[in-house]
Ligand SMILES: Nc1ncnc2c1ncn2[C@@H]1O[C@H](COP(=O)(O)OP(=O)(O)OP(=O)(O)O)[C@@H](O)[C@H]1O
């Protein structure tokens with residue numbers, strides 16, 4: 001706003017000055033100066049004013065840009081000196097250069113790398129941020145407009161605020177296998193290992209960013225683990241997870257009947273994997289390696305609007321639907337309790353975390369908690385053991401992360417639009433998992449192996465198929 005104000009003031013001064021001067025010095029040599037240049041092109045005084053307005057706006061913008069570049073370049077230089085970040089040189093006695101800023105805009109500046117790597121600068125991000133008084137949240141090799149890496153240049157992304165209020169998932173670094181990035185905070189990206197995360201719960205007011213967070217985690221789960229099976233429980237007519245249908249190994253469950261079948265299959269998979277863990281004498285399934293180093297892939301169960309799953313359904317519904325709901329709840333709570341070491345991860349979102357919206361047994365196993373803004377103090381205390389979720393700023397995608405190993409941090413979720421999902425998942429091969437193909441086969445055949453003919457739950461077996 002201040003910038004716009006100065007531009008307008010500058011524009012006004014510059015545009016009225018020539019008119020005033022022309023009036024005062026009408027018969028002097030000034031008239032020749034003003035009119036000599038301008039009149040051949042613009043005869044009317046109004047056009048003169050317009051011309052000067054444009055020139056002055058241009059000059060103002062140019063000056064502001066130049067000043068901001070100078071400020072950034074100076075801050076960076078100070079930070080490099082303080083942190084002793086110099087361009088490496090073979091000659092020990094040669095004066096050590098500072099990687100220079102060659103370009104800057106409002107959220108990024110570009111430096112000449114000269115032998116320094118983006119990964120090295122990234123590893124010193126916290127130190128550099130402190131030294132230059134800017135929050136450096138990412139350092140990456142510079143790219144051309146068509147996405148090619150520009151050797152010798154590094155882009156440094158910064159903000160003057162503590163935490164960014166919008167970060168796109170497509171522009172962030174891909175996590176390693178077995179990890180998911182939950183968001184970005186004051187210390188940079190917050191990435192969690194699946195072995196530490198186990199199950200995650202997401203709570204927050206309408207419009208706070210729960211579905212976007214789920215979307216972001218699903219895209220990551222599919223890009224980082226292309227063979228992982230991802231199950232989406234979305235009983236709001238499947239509108240949120242529909243974009244993932246037919247991509248990778250994503251299975252959409254939009255009613256109790258198909259959710260019961262799918263979760264029952266996963267429950268059987270749990271027994272198979274538990275046996276594998278026992279036989280290999282390891283602590284969890286991720287420590288197992290196949291003959292060619294293959295790993296056991298995670299299974300993710302994502303659920304949006306979980307109240308739709310846990311609220312008692314109307315007695316007018318068919319007996320099959322009522323039994324299917326019972327089975328869904330039973331399988332979810334069993335998987336939440338038992339499946340922690342076999343690579344099955346629940347990531348469930350709800351507007352309110354109370355007992356009606358989410359089964360207390362399932363809730364107690366969601367050890368990683370995300371709280372977007374909440375309005376009820378009791379909800380925040382129930383979810384985080386403190387009322388902090390009420391004081392979060394009104395920024396969509398801003399949340400508190402609390403884990404059972406003591407993390408408590410404010411983060412901004414990584415934004416991904418529905419349009420970007422398609423583009424980001426274009427390289428993920430559909431149907432690459434054997435488990436996915438088996439479940440899809442059953443779903444398509446319309447078999448309801450989850451419920452036996454009398455509507456009772458079938459008991460899980462131990463099918464011999466290897467993972
Ligand atoms: N991480 C984010 N960064 C920037 N904007 C976001 C982010 N997350 C959400 N938003 C904005 O907030 C809007 C609402 O988000 P979202 O649909 O995820 O809310 P919700 O919590 O699922 O709401 P509801 O409970 O009504 O389904 C999004 O359309 C988007 O514009």
Ligand SMILES: [Mg+2]
Pocket residue numbers: 210211212304
């Ligand atoms: Mg939503």
